[in-house]
Amino acid sequence: MIRLAVTLLLAAPAGADPLFENRSTGLPEHTYGGGWEHFVGGGVAVFDCNGDALPDIYAAGGATPAQMMRNMGDFRFEAVAVPPLTDVTGAYPLDLNGDGDLDLFVMRVGQNQMLMGRGDCTFDAGSVLPPADDWTTAFSAWWEDEGSPVMAIGNYVDRADPEGPFEACDDNYILRAGPNGYLKTPLIPGFCPLSMLAVHDARGRPTLRISNDRHYYVRGGHEQMWDIEDQRFLGPEDGWQNVSLWGMGIASRDLTGDGRDEVMLTSMGDQLMQIAGADGTYAAAPFAIGTYAQRPHTGDDGRPSTGWHAAFADIDNDGRADLFIAKGNVDQMPGLAMRDPNNLLMQQPDGTFIEAALIAGIATTERSRGAALADFDGDGRLDLVVMNRRAPMELYRNVTPDVGNWLSVTLAQPGGNRFGVGAIVTVATDGRSQSQQLTVGGGHAGGTALPLHFGLGDAVTAQVTITWPDGSVSEQPARANVALRIAR
Secondary structure (H helix, E strand, O other): OOOOOOOHHHHOOOOOOOOOEEOOOOOOOOOOEEEEOOOOOOOEEEEOOOOOOOOEEEEEEEOOOOOOEEOOOOOEEEEEEEOOOOOOEEEEOOOOOOEEEEEEEEEOOOOEEEEEEEEOEEEEEEOOOOOOOOOOEEEEEEOOOOOOEEEEEEEEEEOOOOOOOOOOOEEEEEEEEEEOOEEEEEEEOOOEEEEEEEEOOOOOOOEEEEEEEHHHHOOOOOOEEEEOOOOOEEEOOHHHOOOOEEEEEEEEEOOOOOOOOOOEEEEEEOOOOEEEEOOOOEOOHHHHHHOOOOOOOOOOOOOOOOEEEEEEEOOOOOOOEEEEEEEOOOOOOOOOOOOOOOEEEOOOOOOOEEEOHHHOOOOOEEEEEEEEEOOOOOOOOEEEEEEEEEOOOEEEEEEEOOEEEOOOEEEEOOOOOOOOOEEEEEEEEEEEEEEEEOEEEOEEEEEEEEOOOEEEEEEEEEEEEOOOOOOOOEEEEEEEEEEEEOOO
């Protein structure tokens, strides 16, 4: 059995069980709907689109129009007119043109789109992307220089393949900005990805992790790791052992304080946690860790669960990252649980996780897809928004009592990568250490561009270390319960 080195992350125990208050009535009416091309997807992008420090929401709609929702405070959101787009599977916020305003890369069944933020929650159509009629379901981005981001596009089933849908996964590709538009480079083979994440791996190297739907339910597909610097897929000679699962989502977070991110992979059946080793490889977490979440934790349906969006976040600010997993049947797949409640797995002092979604009030049994954890009201507690397929979105306020202290960190730097994507933020308190990477991608069909949130437990001060994307390092002391902005 693998023993997690959690001694660096021990903190004061949480004062109470997690608790959320349903505030879904504050959202505009919105549902992710559609037929078989929208069985997957259904993501939400959460970011501050107007600089008021209140996170806003862009919600995919599938067959119905996607919707921009501006945060008006007190968990009230209003619809904002944006370029109308249907067949949206999800979106990711990032600064595409380096002007300091967050934009959106919108994934679609059909031509993907860029929406360029004006800084007031309205958007203009962006640069023309290479013509495509793909079914895009995964996205990630990173910067290789001070110019425009490099973007990885993951495509599901090739809709033009007459032999499809089985064994008909489409090609993925990389987009780089060129003098006359975007240059498109194949990223093959493709195994029907449902999530991508560019992140420093256990070796400390920038790598694109790709979670695949196992070549659309047939043999031959597996998870993939693509070395960004070498521009090649890793294999056994690199210590990478292929893992085959019905991959849906990715979450990445350093759980042990060693500076290497553990990885959560959601799927049909087991949700696989991979522990990062000192030798740069990964190993499956022991079953006793409590994160496999392979069956519904409420009701009497013993069939396997279907996991989608996953996110690590410190729900009670005790200094230990917890784990949310959105669950839901693809549609009516009889071999899988139909009423499949979402998970909220609270990390304990010994590094194991305990299910708390039911007592927290967020164990919905709709067909959940995308989700995001964000501090929608600025009170230092992370709230929750969940996208459901063929059911209304859900919004929950975190009202957990007796939470610990917290710190949020926002980065700023000159050049095209204005928000410091690729940086690593380390927060040290009383001999303990936590780190987070600033990334674009992961989850399922949607992500966030928000301050990095750290729970501090009882600590009232912290030392913050930034390893910037170019490798330079800066340090700054901080007080607890502060939204810290660090600029180069």
